[in-house]
Amino acid sequence: MYEVTLEETWDLFGSYLDGSRSALVCAVSESSLSARARSALESSLEALGYGRESCAYATLDAEIDSAALFLLLEGIDPLCLIATDETAARALGKTYRCHVEPMMASRAFGRTVVAFRNFDTMLDDAQSKQTAWALLKKLPRLGAH
Numbered sequence: 001m002y003e004v005t006l007e008e009t010w011d012l013f014g015s016y017l018d019g020s021r022s023a024l025v026c027a028v029s030e031s032s033l034s035a036r037a038r039s040a041l042e043s044s045l046e047a048l049g050y051g052r053e054s055c056a057y058a059t060l061d062a063e064i065d066s067a068a069l070f071l072l073l074e075g076i077d078p079l080c081l082i083a084t085d086e087t088a089a090r091a092l093g094k095t096y097r098c099h100v101e102p103m104m105a106s107r108a109f110g111r112t113v114v115a116f117r118n119f120d121t122m123l124d125d126a127q128s129k130q131t132a133w134a135l136l137k138k139l140p141r142l143g144a145h
């Protein structure tokens with residue numbers, strides 16, 4: 001069904017990817033996320049039932065066009081996507097030909113997408129952290145009965 005397998009995806013796009021190779025979630029960012037932001041995402045995903053190491057991290061680069069980003073994301077085949085900043089939200093919208101609005105949950109190619117203006121800076125104060133958590137809770141919960 002897909003042009004590349006999971007292993008081929010990591011071979012092809014490994015310089016743009018890190019995190020879990022068998023990711024349930026992929027966080028897409030303009031630049032590498034801080035350790036603080038990754039830890040916050042991992043904790044949030046664990047609380048939602050995905051597990052602590054369930055996220056792959058894709059970093060955008062001028063070399064990745066929409067077709068390549070599509071191939072990368074479909075090769076990983078996550079259940080959900082997180083755009084950690086506005087640049088990533090625009091890139092996902094262009095890639096999947098839909099509108100991905102920052103600070104909203106939406107759908108792209110059958111997946112739930114949550115998009116932030118800047119996830120990392122939202123961790124600076126308690127109120128913004130709560131706003132980020134509220135948005136992350138729009139991802140489907142795993143293991144819920």
